[in-house]
Amino acid sequence: MKKSKVFWGYAVLALVIYAVVQVLISTGAIDIYYKNMLITMCINIMLAVSLHIVIGVTGQFSIGHAGFLAVGAYISAIITTKLMLPFPLAILLGALAAAGAGLIVGIPTLRLKGDYLAIATLGFAEIIRIIFLNTDYVGGAAGMQVKYLSNWTYAFVGVVLTILVISNFTNSRHGRACISIREDEIAADAMGINTTYYKVVAFVIGSFFAGLAGAIFAHNFYIIQPTTFGFLKSFDILIYVVLGGLGSLSGSVIAAIFLTVVSTYLANFPETRMIIYSLVLIIVMLYRPTGLMGTKEITDLFKFGKKGGTK
Template sequence: MNILKQAKFFWTSIVLAIVFSVIMQFLITGGTLNQFYVNTLFFIGINIILATSLHLIIGITGQFSIGHAGFLAVGAYASAIMTMKLGLPFPVAILVGGLAAAVAGLIIGIPTLRLKGDYLAIATLGFGEIVRIVFLNIDYVGGASGMTVSHLTTWPWLVACVVLTVVVIANFTNSTHGRACISIRENEIAADAMGINTTFYKVTAFAIGAFFAGIAGALYAHNFYIIQPTNFGFLKSFDILIFVVLGGLGSMSGAVIAAILLTIISTYLSSYPEVRMVIYSLVLITMMLFRPQGLLGTREITSFFKAGKTAKGGVQHDDKKTVA
């Protein structure tokens, strides 16, 4: 009975998503939405992918990574090389971007995921910076002055990637493997004692997160005309981290909502250059002071419509220290 209900819910969501994207497609081609809004939507979509992919690493598996911009960079450069240097089609570039980032995730994850808490954070921060410096020194991709990329990201590709990311990560979270990851977040030693291969799951979650960040990188590179190492510094990693924490650690819908809200706020504020970052930082500080557990805590937005039930994605106590 319950299973039928779930299946129905799943397919309803998918249908809604398709209807929504088709309507948007008509609005875009019909010119009702001007380019600026379209671009903001693209930006939101990319940020959603980044937020959900980091959510898997930090929110679900509890591995404190602050080098996510490094994977974004790997994906962006790998895909740009595919289309600009090798002349391959865009879908191949997206896939290669994701795979390259996943490989980078494995290379980085295997040695560093032995570390815990702040030490892991520092190590990932370091790796993010190393990735940036490596690209800075490779003349093949333009070094410090960057690489120009054609505009190939289109609305259908974007929607497809966003839906794919959200579906895969949501399903992963609710699978056996996802539960294993959650158990690592809650207590790694206990999880180990229960026979869960913690290293395997940590690295897997890390690689999946990196894969989707790489896809976001491919979309990013082909949407903004140029990529440059300075676009992928640690401040970019912080931006992504902020989406996840502000939305509520362990809540995917929270991360998505935070990504949407913050992108809109940031875009809106760009017309007020003098006070833009001052307001942005104040929003950040106030939000954290008054709601340190994030917008949704560890709950999902759907749990608000179902009284009496709590989401499975996280613990039930908002104030419990679960991460780092």
């Protein structure tokens, strides 16, 4: 009973935040530049959280996440631009297509471990990118012009859905199975957990939400090109997760917000931009080797406060 009360509390809070931003946007207090930054932030949060379930929860080191972003982006763009179907349908199908790609990629590769898995996922992401590069239907190297259809509502709902599903999954029986794989795969296997099955499930869920982010990404930036989804994009997402703290959902969210703001702000200093950005990463990793949040969640911090209070 207490649990549901807390849940609704946060649901209301989320709604209030959504409404406040929406009002600020419609009255023009937040102009297109900041609106774009907020949407970019939402996209990055979705990407970070969707990779968190693969790396942070299940412990599978995947560095091909941009591939699923690309599938979501291209499939949704084809649906709206070529087939002229509505945007919500495009988001759904883009995400499902990415999940499908995740399944196809996941079944053979998730039998691998560590470095081998990393290289296999990187390879698959490149294959996905090269397929789009050589498909004239989606514009090949020149890319595909996409209608601007995204807005704050889609981005916000996407983030809420992503966090809700992934946090609930993590706390479910299946999530605990995934965590046990992260902690010790052999032990998990010995306890009767079907490790390959759970790894694939986590991978498919992660791909689904990466595809969701891809659909919003494609409809927010006017053009998608295969070069956008190169392995550097995968590393950007990986950085959010590692910087936030492997295993911490709130950490990856905070890192995604933090780095989006840093990157946007540094656009004013073109000469030193990449140096400062890199320095920020190095300093954070030096002083917080386990990431901003370590394996803790932001809720843990409040809990410690409460415990201290009752004592």
